[in-house]
Structure formats: C-alpha cells, structure tokens
Amino acid sequence: xxxxxxxxxxxxxxxxxxxxxxxxxxxxxxxxxxxxxxxxxxxxxxxxxxxxxxxxxxxxxxxxxxxxxxxxxxxxxxxxxxxxxxxxxxxxxxxxxxxxxxxxxxxxxxxxxxxxxxxxxxxxxxxxxxxxxxxxxxxxxxxxxxxxxxxxxxxxxxxxxxxxxxxxxxxxxxxxxxxxxxxxxxxxxxxxxxxxxxxxxxxxxxxxxxxxxxxxxxxxxxxxxxxxxxxxxxxxxxxxxxxxxxxxxxxxxxxxxxxxxxxxxxxxxxxxxxxxxxxxxxxxxxxxxxxxxxxxxxxxxxxxxxxxxxxxxxxxxxxxxxxxxxxxxxxxxxxxxxxxxxxxxxxxxxxxxxxxxxxxxxxxxxxxxxxxxxxxxxxxxxxxxxxxxxxxxxxxxxxxxxxxxxxxxxxxxxxxxxxxxxxxxxxxxxxxxxxxxxxxxxxxxxxxxxxxxxxxxxxxxxxx
Numbered sequence: 472x473x474x475x476x477x478x479x480x481x482x483x484x485x486x487x488x489x490x491x492x493x494x495x496x497x498x499x500x501x502x503x504x505x506x507x508x509x510x511x512x513x514x515x516x517x518x519x520x521x522x523x524x525x526x527x528x529x530x531x532x533x534x535x536x537x538x539x540x541x542x543x544x545x546x547x548x549x550x551x552x553x554x555x556x557x558x559x560x561x562x563x564x565x566x567x568x569x570x571x572x573x574x575x576x577x578x579x580x581x582x583x584x585x586x587x588x589x590x591x592x593x594x595x596x597x598x599x600x601x602x603x604x605x606x607x608x609x610x611x612x613x614x615x616x617x618x619x620x621x622x623x624x625x626x627x628x629x630x631x632x633x634x635x636x637x638x639x640x641x642x643x644x645x646x647x648x649x650x651x652x653x654x655x656x657x658x659x660x661x662x663x664x665x666x667x668x669x670x671x672x673x674x675x676x677x678x679x680x681x682x683x684x685x686x687x688x689x690x691x692x693x694x695x696x697x698x699x700x701x702x703x704x705x706x707x708x709x710x711x712x713x714x715x716x717x718x719x720x721x722x723x724x725x726x727x728x729x730x731x732x733x734x735x736x737x738x739x740x741x742x743x744x745x746x747x748x749x750x751x752x753x754x755x756x757x758x759x760x761x762x763x764x765x766x767x768x769x770x771x772x773x774x775x776x777x778x779x780x781x782x783x784x785x786x787x788x789x790x791x792x793x794x795x796x797x798x799x800x801x802x803x804x805x806x807x808x809x810x811x812x813x814x815x816x817x818x819x820x821x822x823x824x825x826x827x828x829x830x831x832x833x834x835x836x837x838x839x840x841x842x843x844x845x846x847x848x849x850x851x852x853x854x855x856x857x858x859x860x861x862x863x864x865x866x867x868x869x870x871x872x873x874x875x876x877x878x879x880x881x882x883x884x885x886x887x888x889x890x891x892x893x894x895x896x897x898x899x900x901x902x903x904x905x906x907x908x909x910x911x912x913x914x915x916x917x918x919x920x921x922x923x924x925x926x927x928x929x930x931x932x933x934x935x
Contacts, residue, residue: 500643502591509592511535513582514881515575516659517600517608518542519551519683520707521716522571523878524578526586527885529594534882535586538578539716543570544607549704551603551655551684555613568610572637579639596633596646597884599877601657601684601699602626605648608636621654621905627895647884649894653903655699660686661898662880663844665890667873670695670897674839677824679862680876681706681749681845685820687827688901689838695897696831698904700823700912702816706749706845711809712785713746713799720745720798722791724852725754727762732777734791743798744791747805750851755805756813757858759789760922767921769810785809817861818919824863825919826912830904835863844876857930860923864930 510530516523523539544567547557558564583590598608602623606613611624633646649658660680669676671692678688685702688695708714708721715721719740726735738744747755759765764775771780771787779790786807794802828835841862843851853870856862862870873879883890906912918925927934 499645500594500641506592509588511588511593512595512597512885513579513593514878514885515578515596515598515600516662516875516878516881517571517575517598517604518659518707518877519554519601519604520545520549520704520709522574522578523875524575524582525878525882526582527882529886532886536582538581539718540574540578541716542604543574545709546570549683549709550701551601552617552701554607555603555617558607558613564607564610564612567607569637571604571608576637576639590639591641593640593644595885596638596640596644597648597881598646599649599658599662599881601659601686602651602654603657603684605651605658609648610636616654619908621907623651623654626651626653626898630891647891649880649884650898652697652898652901653699653905655684655701656686656697656901656903657684659877660688660697661894661901662878662884663873663876664688664695664880664901665894665897666876666879666883667842667844669842670900675833675837676840676842677828677835677838678842678844678876679820679824681820681843681851681861683707683709685816685823687820687824689827689831689833690900695901696827696904697901698823698827698830698906700819700906702819703812705752705809705812705816708746708748708752710812711747711752712788712806713791713803714752714809715746715748717748717750718745721748722746722751722755722803723748725751725758725791727758727764729762732762732764732775732779734779736791743796744803745798746803747791747809752805752809752813753817753859753861754852754855755791756810756922757852757855759805761858764789765810765922769814769922770807813859814920814922817859818916821860821862821919821924822912822915823906825915826906826909827904829911835865838865838869841865841870842876843870843872844874858923858933860919860921860930864923864932 512527514525525537526535548554627650633640633644649662651657680686683704688697720742721739724737788804788806792803923930
C-alpha cells in the first residue's frame with residue numbers, strides 16, 4: 472500500500488522534512504500496491520480566449536502532453552468586461568464558472584486519454600489566469616473589478632481541493648492558484664515573471680504578455696511596475712472574420728509578391744489554410760501596409776491592380792486564399808474591420824508599454840531587454856510586430872520570446888513546492904499603475920491608432 476503525503480514545505484521524498492514537518496503533514500490519499508511511478512500533475516493557463524493545459528510526470532519533471540482550446544466562456548462575451556457584466560444577470564456567475572470548469576475537465580479528459588493514464592494518478596493541479604478568470608473559476612462575484620476603485624474580492628487564495636470547484640479529479644488533488652495584483656493584473660503575469668526570472672535579474676526588462684487582456688511589467692530584482700490594457704481578442708484570432716487560434720491550418724505568416732500582389736501563406740502544421748491566427752494577422756497587416764495596399768489609417772488602397780481586392784460586407788477585403796485552395800467553406804479574407812481591430816489592439820498594447828515606461832521616468836532605449844510572452848509569442852515575427860507599431864523600434868537583439876509564460880510558471884509550481892512561496896514573494900514586489908485613470912495613457916493610445924504610429928520619429932527604421 473502506498474500513501475500520498477502532502478507537505479506544505481520542501482521536497483516530497485526528503486526524510487528531514489518528514490521529521491521537521493511531521494505535525495504539518497496531511498494524509499491525502501491511500502492507494503493499493505506500489506504506485507510511486509504514477510505521479511502526475513497538470514498545469515493550466517486560464518486565458519480569456521483560450522485554455523492551455525500540460526500534463527507533467529512529477530517523478531522525472533518531463534512534459535508528457537500539451538493541449539490548447541477555446542475558453543467555453545467566449546459564448547458569454549469576448550473580453551473580461553462583457554463577462555463581468557454577464558455574471559450580474561441571474562445565474563450568470565454560475566454559468567460562467569460551470570463553463571470554464573467544463574473546459575478544464577475536457578482538456579484533462581483528452582490529456583489522460585492521449586497519454587494512457589488513470590485520472591486517479593493525477594496528484595496536483597496548478598492554475599494561472601488573470602484576475603477576472605480567477606474570480607470566475609472560483610465562483611467569486613467579479614463586479615467590483617470594473618467599479619472604481621477597482622478592488623478585487625481577493626488577491627490571494629489558499630490551496631484548495633480541485634473537486635470543490637467541480638473539477639473532475641480525486642478529492643486528494645490540491646489546486647494552487649497564482650495570486651493576483653489588481654483588478655486587471657492577475658496571476659498570469661505573476662506566473663510569467665516567476666518563470667522568466669525577471670524578478671531576480673540585475674538588468675531592466677520590459678515584460679509584455681500579449682493576449683485579450685494585455686499585461687505589461689517593467690523592472691528587475693529591486694522593483695517591478697505593472698499595468699494592464701484591454702487589447703481585445705484580435706491577438707488570439709477573436710473578432711476577426713476568418714480568425715482562429717494557432718491550430719493546424721491557421722495562417723501564421725504571410726508574404727506578398729510586390730509585382731503581382733499575390734500572397735504566399737505559411738500555416739501551422741503546413742496544412743491547407745483554415746483561418747487566421749493572431750501572429751498571422753500581424754504579419755498580413757504589416758506586409759499589406761509595407762506593400763502600399765493599406766494606408767496608415769488602416770484602409771485599403773482601392774486602386775490596386777489585383778482581383779484579390781474586392782468590396783465585402785465590412786468594407787474592402789483582400790482574399791488570402793480562394794475557397795477551393797482552403798480547408799474552409801468560403802474564401803479566407805482579411806477586411807478593413809479586421810485591420811481596425813488589430814490597430815486598436817496593438818495601439819492599446821503599445822500605449823500601455825509607453826505609459827508604464829514613462830511612469831518609471833524611463834524611455835524604451837533604457838531597456839536591457841524586452842520579453843515577449845503570450846500563447847502565440849513563438850509564432851510572432853518581430854519585424855512584422857514592429858512594422859504595425861505593436862513593439863517599440865529599438866535594437867532587435869534586445870527582444871526575447873518566452874512563449875506562454877503563464878503556463879510556464881504554472882509548470883514550475885507543479886514541479887516545486889518552494890515556488891509557491893516564491894510566487895507570493897514576486898507578487899509582493901509588484902506595484903500596479905491604473906491606466907484607465909491615466910490621461911497620458913489615453914493620449915498615447917490615440918496617437919497609436921495608425922500604422923505604425925502618428926509620430927514617425929518613433930519608428931525610424933521603418934522610414935528608412
């Protein structure tokens with residue numbers, strides 16, 4: 472017979488912790504036979520648009536399988552504000568909580584089936600998400616997040632049994648949730664800062680977590696300032712006519728023949744195009760703008776000599792792939808409404824970074840590095856992102872991609888209990904700047920609503 476023991480501090484098999492923490496130890500499960508090799512954990516990133524999950528072997532530290540899917544809460548609204556509003560209607564809060572738990576259960580179902588293990592072998596669960604997603608997962612009323620002075624019901628939640636939330640795991644499985652900082656700066660960025668090591672670095676880092684609820688941080692080992700800017704779902708394929716998450720078939724990169732104006736598409740998995748993911752949207756807009764098909768205001772130049780440019784339901788549109796070339800029931804297009812959604816999203820992110828930097832009495836040139844995080848960060852082309860005005864036009868060697876930082880931090884928590892304490896330490900280092908009450912942010916945002924910006928001096932390499 473094997474007993475599973477939860478020790479709040481220390482490593483699982485060190486005998487000195489069994490002695491010193493014996494009074495704190497809690498018997499959580501009893502299993503028949505020798506099951507020491509069956510010791511698994513699941514790390515979850517609860518995003519506004521998507522859910523990502525990773526199954527880990529806690530004996531070896533190996534990642535066994537990774538999955539992403541849409542957050543089922545999307546049917547109640549694309550962004551956190553619309554979901555907070557929905558939560559106030561009748562049983563809205565319960566519906567939202569049930570939806571995200573259902574999404575998590577669905578991912579766990581698929582993970583255990585793909586790897587071929589029993590659900591009972593999962594020993595712990597770690598979760599990172601923005602403040603609204605954390606409230607909705609826990610079933611806590613989020614209405615105060617959007618009402619001044621924008622104070623969350625809670626920033627820290629003690630470890631609890633996952634089954635108490637409806638997550639289909641054994642009663643012995645403890646869920647660890649990253650602490651939040653403010654209404655719109657949540658555990659996802661705390662998780663990312665933990666995973667990236669920014670909190671312990673001597674240099675000055677700008678950390679950008681790109682998503683529906685964009686979050687940024689600047690600082691190092693002595694101080695960290697954070698802010699949030701609602702970018703909308705465009706970066707994750709939402710609010711785009713032919714948008715989709717970065718799954719097989721999603722257009723992730725784009726090039727244009729300057730003579731014929733014919734496209735060259737690169738898709739995830741090199742499959743027939745199905746739609747456009749966030750990185751693809753940025754690449755497409757940057758290339759169309761560079762080729763002169765898009766004006767700085769995001770409108771198509773309608774006199775271009777190509778049959779791919781046509782009048783559509785939402786203004787002019789450019790055909791990326793004809794129906795018979797695509798794995799879709801229609802032509803895959805990008806239209807002016809899609810471009811406008813991207814311009815607003817990139818404007819919010821750039822203005823958020825600029826305002827935060829200015830609040831620290833710094834400039835972009837003072838940065839030692841810029842870390843790009845987010846579910847689609849590994850697909851993002853740097854020149855395209857700078858070309859549309861999403862990132863500052865500074866030395867390219869300063870940029871570093873870390874992928875899904877939120878999920879990376881959740882994995883660390885799964886593999887080391889000491890990281891639970893470290894996560895709380897990181898959260899206490901962070902000072903939030905409320906951009907929604909900053910006149911400077913609105914000025915910076917309005918100036919960013921062009922390709923790449925209303926001030927060409929901010930993007931000198933593009934002028935060349």
